[in-house]
Amino acid sequence: MELYSTQDGFLGEIAKGFTFAQLARLAAGFGARLEAEGVRRVVVAHDTRFLAKEMAEEAAGILGGMGLETFLLKGPSPLPLFGFALEELEAAGFYLTASRKPPRYQGVKLRLGPGKPLSPEGILLPPEAPQGRGSFQVLDRKKAYLEHLAQSAGGAQGKGGVVYLDTLGGAGGGVLPGVWKLLGLEAELRELHPLPHPLFYGVDPDPKPENLPTLLALMRAVEPPAVGLALDGDADRLAVVLPGGEPLSPEGVLEKLGQALEGREVQADGEGGYLFPWHLPERDPFLAALLLLRVLL
Known part of the structure:
Protein backbone atom coordinates (compact mmCIF):
# COMPACT_ATOMS: atom_id res chain seq x y z
CA MET A 1 0.00 0.00 0.00
CA GLU A 2 1.20 3.49 -0.84
CA LEU A 3 0.84 6.75 0.99
CA TYR A 4 -1.85 9.11 -0.29
CA SER A 5 -1.25 12.81 -0.77
CA THR A 6 -3.58 15.30 0.93
CA GLN A 7 -3.75 19.07 0.66
CA ASP A 8 -1.18 19.52 3.40
CA GLY A 9 0.48 16.18 3.98
CA PHE A 10 0.17 12.43 3.62
CA LEU A 11 -2.23 9.67 4.67
CA GLY A 12 -2.10 5.89 4.79
CA GLU A 13 -3.33 2.80 6.59
CA ILE A 14 -1.38 1.98 9.73
CA ALA A 15 1.09 -0.91 9.22
CA LYS A 16 0.39 -0.87 5.46
CA GLY A 17 1.10 2.48 3.79
CA PHE A 18 1.82 4.32 7.02
CA THR A 19 4.70 2.48 8.70
CA PHE A 20 7.62 3.60 10.85
CA ALA A 21 9.88 3.28 7.82
CA GLN A 22 7.62 5.48 5.72
CA LEU A 23 7.29 7.92 8.60
CA ALA A 24 11.07 8.21 8.77
CA ARG A 25 11.21 9.02 5.06
CA LEU A 26 8.47 11.64 5.51
CA ALA A 27 10.29 13.29 8.40
CA ALA A 28 13.61 13.28 6.52
CA GLY A 29 12.03 14.75 3.39
CA PHE A 30 10.28 17.41 5.43
CA GLY A 31 13.50 18.22 7.29
CA ALA A 32 15.37 18.64 4.00
CA ARG A 33 12.70 21.06 2.78
CA LEU A 34 13.02 23.06 6.00
CA GLU A 35 16.77 23.25 5.54
CA ALA A 36 16.29 24.50 1.98
CA GLU A 37 13.90 27.16 3.25
CA GLY A 38 16.27 28.24 6.02
CA VAL A 39 13.86 27.14 8.74
CA ARG A 40 15.74 25.87 11.79
CA ARG A 41 12.96 25.19 14.34
CA VAL A 42 10.15 22.61 14.20
CA VAL A 43 7.32 21.41 16.46
CA VAL A 44 6.08 17.81 16.34
CA ALA A 45 2.69 16.79 17.76
CA HIS A 46 0.25 13.90 17.56
CA ASP A 47 -3.38 12.85 17.97
CA THR A 48 -4.73 9.84 19.91
CA ARG A 49 -4.40 7.13 17.24
CA PHE A 50 -2.61 3.81 17.63
CA LEU A 51 1.16 4.31 18.11
CA ALA A 52 0.80 8.06 17.49
CA LYS A 53 3.03 8.95 20.46
CA GLU A 54 5.75 6.52 19.41
CA MET A 55 5.60 7.73 15.81
CA ALA A 56 5.83 11.35 16.93
CA GLU A 57 8.90 10.53 19.01
CA GLU A 58 10.45 8.81 16.00
CA ALA A 59 9.80 11.83 13.76
CA ALA A 60 11.16 14.22 16.38
CA GLY A 61 14.32 12.13 16.69
CA ILE A 62 14.89 12.19 12.95
CA LEU A 63 14.32 15.93 12.67
CA GLY A 64 16.57 16.52 15.67
CA GLY A 65 19.22 14.33 14.07
CA MET A 66 19.18 16.63 11.04
CA GLY A 67 20.30 19.51 13.24
CA LEU A 68 16.90 21.16 13.60
CA GLU A 69 15.85 22.60 16.95
CA THR A 70 13.00 20.19 17.60
CA PHE A 71 10.15 20.30 20.10
CA LEU A 72 7.62 17.54 20.81
CA LEU A 73 4.32 18.68 22.30
CA LYS A 74 3.44 16.76 25.44
CA GLY A 75 0.55 14.29 25.13
CA PRO A 76 -2.14 14.17 22.46
CA SER A 77 -2.54 17.73 21.20
CA PRO A 78 -5.51 19.31 19.43
CA LEU A 79 -4.68 21.12 16.23
CA PRO A 80 -5.33 24.61 17.70
CA LEU A 81 -2.73 23.95 20.43
CA PHE A 82 -0.30 22.83 17.73
CA GLY A 83 -1.01 26.04 15.80
CA PHE A 84 -0.53 28.09 18.95
CA ALA A 85 2.88 26.50 19.54
CA LEU A 86 3.97 27.18 15.95
CA GLU A 87 3.04 30.83 16.26
CA GLU A 88 4.62 31.23 19.67
CA LEU A 89 7.92 29.63 18.60
CA GLU A 90 7.85 30.88 14.99
CA ALA A 91 8.40 27.28 13.93
CA ALA A 92 7.49 24.79 11.24
CA GLY A 93 5.23 21.89 12.17
CA PHE A 94 4.86 18.11 11.74
CA TYR A 95 1.53 16.89 13.13
CA LEU A 96 0.61 13.20 13.17
CA THR A 97 -3.11 12.85 12.55
CA ALA A 98 -5.62 11.36 10.14
CA SER A 99 -8.26 13.87 11.24
CA ARG A 100 -11.75 12.46 10.48
CA LYS A 101 -10.59 9.22 8.87
CA PRO A 102 -11.38 5.81 10.44
CA PRO A 103 -9.06 4.53 13.21
CA ARG A 104 -7.04 2.29 10.88
CA TYR A 105 -5.56 5.38 9.18
CA GLN A 106 -2.76 7.70 10.22
CA GLY A 107 -1.27 10.67 8.46
CA VAL A 108 0.72 13.84 8.84
CA LYS A 109 -0.12 17.52 8.40
CA LEU A 110 2.84 19.68 7.41
CA ARG A 111 3.40 23.37 8.12
CA LEU A 112 6.27 25.53 6.83
CA GLY A 113 5.31 28.00 9.53
CA PRO A 114 2.25 29.22 11.44
CA GLY A 115 -0.74 29.01 9.10
CA LYS A 116 1.43 27.86 6.18
CA PRO A 117 0.29 24.41 4.97
CA LEU A 118 2.84 22.58 2.86
CA SER A 119 1.68 20.62 -0.16
CA PRO A 120 3.14 17.12 -0.61
CA GLU A 121 4.45 18.23 -3.99
CA GLY A 122 7.00 20.26 -2.07
CA ILE A 123 8.50 17.20 -0.37
CA LEU A 124 11.14 14.93 -1.92
CA LEU A 125 11.25 11.66 0.00
CA PRO A 126 14.61 9.88 0.30
CA PRO A 127 14.68 6.30 -1.03
CA GLU A 128 15.59 4.87 2.37
CA ALA A 129 14.79 5.76 5.96
CA PRO A 130 17.64 7.63 7.68
CA GLN A 131 19.46 5.85 10.47
CA GLY A 132 20.58 8.72 12.70
CA ARG A 133 18.48 10.08 15.58
CA GLY A 134 18.99 13.28 17.52
CA SER A 135 17.63 14.98 20.58
CA PHE A 136 14.41 16.95 21.04
CA GLN A 137 12.71 18.85 23.83
CA VAL A 138 9.31 17.93 25.26
CA LEU A 139 7.12 21.04 25.24
CA ASP A 140 4.03 21.68 27.36
CA ARG A 141 2.10 24.75 26.18
CA LYS A 142 -1.44 23.69 27.12
Whole structure:
Protein backbone atom coordinates (compact mmCIF):
# COMPACT_ATOMS: atom_id res chain seq x y z
CA MET A 1 0.00 0.00 0.00
CA GLU A 2 1.20 3.49 -0.84
CA LEU A 3 0.84 6.75 0.99
CA TYR A 4 -1.85 9.11 -0.29
CA SER A 5 -1.25 12.81 -0.77
CA THR A 6 -3.58 15.30 0.93
CA GLN A 7 -3.75 19.07 0.66
CA ASP A 8 -1.18 19.52 3.40
CA GLY A 9 0.48 16.18 3.98
CA PHE A 10 0.17 12.43 3.62
CA LEU A 11 -2.23 9.67 4.67
CA GLY A 12 -2.10 5.89 4.79
CA GLU A 13 -3.33 2.80 6.59
CA ILE A 14 -1.38 1.98 9.73
CA ALA A 15 1.09 -0.91 9.22
CA LYS A 16 0.39 -0.87 5.46
CA GLY A 17 1.10 2.48 3.79
CA PHE A 18 1.82 4.32 7.02
CA THR A 19 4.70 2.48 8.70
CA PHE A 20 7.62 3.60 10.85
CA ALA A 21 9.88 3.28 7.82
CA GLN A 22 7.62 5.48 5.72
CA LEU A 23 7.29 7.92 8.60
CA ALA A 24 11.07 8.21 8.77
CA ARG A 25 11.21 9.02 5.06
CA LEU A 26 8.47 11.64 5.51
CA ALA A 27 10.29 13.29 8.40
CA ALA A 28 13.61 13.28 6.52
CA GLY A 29 12.03 14.75 3.39
CA PHE A 30 10.28 17.41 5.43
CA GLY A 31 13.50 18.22 7.29
CA ALA A 32 15.37 18.64 4.00
CA ARG A 33 12.70 21.06 2.78
CA LEU A 34 13.02 23.06 6.00
CA GLU A 35 16.77 23.25 5.54
CA ALA A 36 16.29 24.50 1.98
CA GLU A 37 13.90 27.16 3.25
CA GLY A 38 16.27 28.24 6.02
CA VAL A 39 13.86 27.14 8.74
CA ARG A 40 15.74 25.87 11.79
CA ARG A 41 12.96 25.19 14.34
CA VAL A 42 10.15 22.61 14.20
CA VAL A 43 7.32 21.41 16.46
CA VAL A 44 6.08 17.81 16.34
CA ALA A 45 2.69 16.79 17.76
CA HIS A 46 0.25 13.90 17.56
CA ASP A 47 -3.38 12.85 17.97
CA THR A 48 -4.73 9.84 19.91
CA ARG A 49 -4.40 7.13 17.24
CA PHE A 50 -2.61 3.81 17.63
CA LEU A 51 1.16 4.31 18.11
CA ALA A 52 0.80 8.06 17.49
CA LYS A 53 3.03 8.95 20.46
CA GLU A 54 5.75 6.52 19.41
CA MET A 55 5.60 7.73 15.81
CA ALA A 56 5.83 11.35 16.93
CA GLU A 57 8.90 10.53 19.01
CA GLU A 58 10.45 8.81 16.00
CA ALA A 59 9.80 11.83 13.76
CA ALA A 60 11.16 14.22 16.38
CA GLY A 61 14.32 12.13 16.69
CA ILE A 62 14.89 12.19 12.95
CA LEU A 63 14.32 15.93 12.67
CA GLY A 64 16.57 16.52 15.67
CA GLY A 65 19.22 14.33 14.07
CA MET A 66 19.18 16.63 11.04
CA GLY A 67 20.30 19.51 13.24
CA LEU A 68 16.90 21.16 13.60
CA GLU A 69 15.85 22.60 16.95
CA THR A 70 13.00 20.19 17.60
CA PHE A 71 10.15 20.30 20.10
CA LEU A 72 7.62 17.54 20.81
CA LEU A 73 4.32 18.68 22.30
CA LYS A 74 3.44 16.76 25.44
CA GLY A 75 0.55 14.29 25.13
CA PRO A 76 -2.14 14.17 22.46
CA SER A 77 -2.54 17.73 21.20
CA PRO A 78 -5.51 19.31 19.43
CA LEU A 79 -4.68 21.12 16.23
CA PRO A 80 -5.33 24.61 17.70
CA LEU A 81 -2.73 23.95 20.43
CA PHE A 82 -0.30 22.83 17.73
CA GLY A 83 -1.01 26.04 15.80
CA PHE A 84 -0.53 28.09 18.95
CA ALA A 85 2.88 26.50 19.54
CA LEU A 86 3.97 27.18 15.95
CA GLU A 87 3.04 30.83 16.26
CA GLU A 88 4.62 31.23 19.67
CA LEU A 89 7.92 29.63 18.60
CA GLU A 90 7.85 30.88 14.99
CA ALA A 91 8.40 27.28 13.93
CA ALA A 92 7.49 24.79 11.24
CA GLY A 93 5.23 21.89 12.17
CA PHE A 94 4.86 18.11 11.74
CA TYR A 95 1.53 16.89 13.13
CA LEU A 96 0.61 13.20 13.17
CA THR A 97 -3.11 12.85 12.55
CA ALA A 98 -5.62 11.36 10.14
CA SER A 99 -8.26 13.87 11.24
CA ARG A 100 -11.75 12.46 10.48
CA LYS A 101 -10.59 9.22 8.87
CA PRO A 102 -11.38 5.81 10.44
CA PRO A 103 -9.06 4.53 13.21
CA ARG A 104 -7.04 2.29 10.88
CA TYR A 105 -5.56 5.38 9.18
CA GLN A 106 -2.76 7.70 10.22
CA GLY A 107 -1.27 10.67 8.46
CA VAL A 108 0.72 13.84 8.84
CA LYS A 109 -0.12 17.52 8.40
CA LEU A 110 2.84 19.68 7.41
CA ARG A 111 3.40 23.37 8.12
CA LEU A 112 6.27 25.53 6.83
CA GLY A 113 5.31 28.00 9.53
CA PRO A 114 2.25 29.22 11.44
CA GLY A 115 -0.74 29.01 9.10
CA LYS A 116 1.43 27.86 6.18
CA PRO A 117 0.29 24.41 4.97
CA LEU A 118 2.84 22.58 2.86
CA SER A 119 1.68 20.62 -0.16
CA PRO A 120 3.14 17.12 -0.61
CA GLU A 121 4.45 18.23 -3.99
CA GLY A 122 7.00 20.26 -2.07
CA ILE A 123 8.50 17.20 -0.37
CA LEU A 124 11.14 14.93 -1.92
CA LEU A 125 11.25 11.66 0.00
CA PRO A 126 14.61 9.88 0.30
CA PRO A 127 14.68 6.30 -1.03
CA GLU A 128 15.59 4.87 2.37
CA ALA A 129 14.79 5.76 5.96
CA PRO A 130 17.64 7.63 7.68
CA GLN A 131 19.46 5.85 10.47
CA GLY A 132 20.58 8.72 12.70
CA ARG A 133 18.48 10.08 15.58
CA GLY A 134 18.99 13.28 17.52
CA SER A 135 17.63 14.98 20.58
CA PHE A 136 14.41 16.95 21.04
CA GLN A 137 12.71 18.85 23.83
CA VAL A 138 9.31 17.93 25.26
CA LEU A 139 7.12 21.04 25.24
CA ASP A 140 4.03 21.68 27.36
CA ARG A 141 2.10 24.75 26.18
CA LYS A 142 -1.44 23.69 27.12
CA LYS A 143 -1.77 26.19 29.98
CA ALA A 144 -0.50 29.04 27.80
CA TYR A 145 -2.92 28.05 25.03
CA LEU A 146 -5.85 27.95 27.48
CA GLU A 147 -4.98 31.44 28.68
CA HIS A 148 -4.82 32.68 25.09
CA LEU A 149 -8.14 30.99 24.33
CA ALA A 150 -9.78 32.58 27.37
CA GLN A 151 -8.46 35.99 26.36
CA SER A 152 -9.80 35.62 22.81
CA ALA A 153 -13.18 34.49 24.13
CA GLY A 154 -13.50 37.54 26.37
CA GLY A 155 -15.62 37.56 29.52
CA ALA A 156 -18.03 34.91 30.74
CA GLN A 157 -20.11 33.51 27.91
CA GLY A 158 -23.84 32.85 28.03
CA LYS A 159 -25.87 32.04 31.10
CA GLY A 160 -26.70 28.92 33.06
CA GLY A 161 -27.67 25.74 31.30
CA VAL A 162 -26.14 22.45 30.21
CA VAL A 163 -23.41 21.96 27.61
CA TYR A 164 -22.65 18.45 26.38
CA LEU A 165 -19.31 18.01 24.60
CA ASP A 166 -18.44 14.76 22.80
CA THR A 167 -14.72 14.66 22.03
CA LEU A 168 -15.01 11.11 20.60
CA GLY A 169 -11.81 9.99 22.33
CA GLY A 170 -9.82 12.41 20.17
CA ALA A 171 -7.18 15.02 20.92
CA GLY A 172 -9.71 17.61 22.12
CA GLY A 173 -10.47 15.97 25.46
CA GLY A 174 -9.89 18.08 28.56
CA VAL A 175 -9.49 21.45 26.83
CA LEU A 176 -12.88 23.07 27.44
CA PRO A 177 -12.98 22.09 31.14
CA GLY A 178 -9.72 23.98 31.59
CA VAL A 179 -10.89 27.20 29.96
CA TRP A 180 -14.29 26.83 31.68
CA LYS A 181 -12.54 27.43 35.00
CA LEU A 182 -10.52 30.36 33.68
CA LEU A 183 -13.67 32.09 32.44
CA GLY A 184 -15.84 31.17 35.44
CA LEU A 185 -18.70 30.00 33.23
CA GLU A 186 -22.06 29.35 34.88
CA ALA A 187 -23.25 26.62 32.51
CA GLU A 188 -22.62 23.01 33.49
CA LEU A 189 -20.18 21.28 31.13
CA ARG A 190 -20.63 17.53 30.69
CA GLU A 191 -17.83 16.02 28.62
CA LEU A 192 -18.51 12.74 26.80
CA HIS A 193 -15.76 10.29 25.79
CA PRO A 194 -13.02 12.63 27.06
CA LEU A 195 -10.21 10.08 27.49
CA PRO A 196 -7.86 9.38 24.57
CA HIS A 197 -9.02 6.30 22.67
CA PRO A 198 -7.21 4.92 19.59
CA LEU A 199 -10.46 3.38 18.29
CA PHE A 200 -12.57 6.45 19.12
CA TYR A 201 -15.03 4.43 21.17
CA GLY A 202 -16.10 2.40 18.14
CA VAL A 203 -17.02 5.19 15.70
CA ASP A 204 -15.18 7.21 13.08
CA PRO A 205 -13.82 10.47 14.59
CA ASP A 206 -16.04 12.56 12.32
CA PRO A 207 -18.79 14.49 14.17
CA LYS A 208 -21.58 13.49 11.82
CA PRO A 209 -24.93 12.42 13.32
CA GLU A 210 -24.26 8.73 12.65
CA ASN A 211 -21.15 8.92 14.87
CA LEU A 212 -22.88 10.75 17.75
CA PRO A 213 -25.51 8.33 19.13
CA THR A 214 -24.88 9.22 22.79
CA LEU A 215 -24.90 12.97 22.24
CA LEU A 216 -28.04 12.84 20.10
CA ALA A 217 -29.88 10.71 22.65
CA LEU A 218 -29.03 13.14 25.42
CA MET A 219 -29.99 16.18 23.37
CA ARG A 220 -33.36 14.68 22.43
CA ALA A 221 -34.22 14.41 26.11
CA VAL A 222 -32.74 17.66 27.44
CA GLU A 223 -34.70 20.85 28.07
CA PRO A 224 -33.39 24.31 27.08
CA PRO A 225 -31.19 26.09 27.83
CA ALA A 226 -28.78 23.49 26.50
CA VAL A 227 -26.45 22.84 23.57
CA GLY A 228 -24.56 19.80 22.30
CA LEU A 229 -21.09 20.04 20.79
CA ALA A 230 -18.83 17.48 19.12
CA LEU A 231 -15.26 17.51 17.79
CA ASP A 232 -13.38 15.47 15.23
CA GLY A 233 -10.27 13.41 15.97
CA ASP A 234 -7.69 16.19 15.89
CA ALA A 235 -10.13 18.81 17.20
CA ASP A 236 -10.18 21.34 14.40
CA ARG A 237 -13.87 20.89 13.47
CA LEU A 238 -17.05 21.45 15.43
CA ALA A 239 -20.58 20.07 15.16
CA VAL A 240 -23.50 21.62 17.06
CA VAL A 241 -26.70 19.90 18.20
CA LEU A 242 -29.74 21.79 19.49
CA PRO A 243 -32.28 20.63 22.11
CA GLY A 244 -34.54 18.01 20.58
CA GLY A 245 -31.54 16.39 18.85
CA GLU A 246 -31.54 18.67 15.80
CA PRO A 247 -28.06 19.24 14.26
CA LEU A 248 -27.31 22.85 13.38
CA SER A 249 -25.92 23.12 9.84
CA PRO A 250 -22.45 24.64 9.26
CA GLU A 251 -24.22 27.59 7.64
CA GLY A 252 -26.37 27.96 10.73
CA VAL A 253 -23.31 27.79 12.99
CA LEU A 254 -21.59 30.48 10.93
CA GLU A 255 -24.66 32.69 11.20
CA LYS A 256 -24.70 32.28 14.98
CA LEU A 257 -20.98 33.02 15.17
CA GLY A 258 -21.57 36.19 13.21
CA GLN A 259 -24.16 37.27 15.77
CA ALA A 260 -21.79 36.53 18.63
CA LEU A 261 -18.79 38.26 17.07
CA GLU A 262 -20.60 41.49 16.14
CA GLY A 263 -18.41 42.24 13.14
CA ARG A 264 -15.16 40.49 14.05
CA GLU A 265 -13.85 38.19 11.32
CA VAL A 266 -14.53 34.47 11.09
CA GLN A 267 -13.77 32.20 8.15
CA ALA A 268 -15.57 28.89 7.53
CA ASP A 269 -14.80 25.95 5.24
CA GLY A 270 -18.37 24.61 5.10
CA GLU A 271 -17.36 21.38 6.86
CA GLY A 272 -17.32 22.50 10.48
CA GLY A 273 -13.99 24.31 10.46
CA TYR A 274 -13.94 27.90 11.77
CA LEU A 275 -10.87 30.10 11.65
CA PHE A 276 -10.51 33.38 13.54
CA PRO A 277 -7.49 35.20 12.02
CA TRP A 278 -7.22 37.57 14.99
CA HIS A 279 -6.89 34.55 17.32
CA LEU A 280 -4.80 31.83 15.59
CA PRO A 281 -3.71 30.89 12.06
CA GLU A 282 -5.42 27.47 12.46
CA ARG A 283 -9.08 26.51 12.86
CA ASP A 284 -10.22 26.55 16.48
CA PRO A 285 -13.49 24.82 17.44
CA PHE A 286 -12.94 25.63 21.11
CA LEU A 287 -13.18 29.37 20.49
CA ALA A 288 -16.16 28.75 18.22
CA ALA A 289 -17.86 26.80 21.01
CA LEU A 290 -17.25 29.51 23.61
CA LEU A 291 -18.56 32.22 21.30
CA LEU A 292 -21.66 30.19 20.48
CA LEU A 293 -22.62 30.05 24.15
CA ARG A 294 -23.43 33.76 23.91
CA VAL A 295 -26.29 33.10 21.51
CA LEU A 296 -27.32 29.47 22.14
CA LEU A 297 -27.76 29.52 25.92
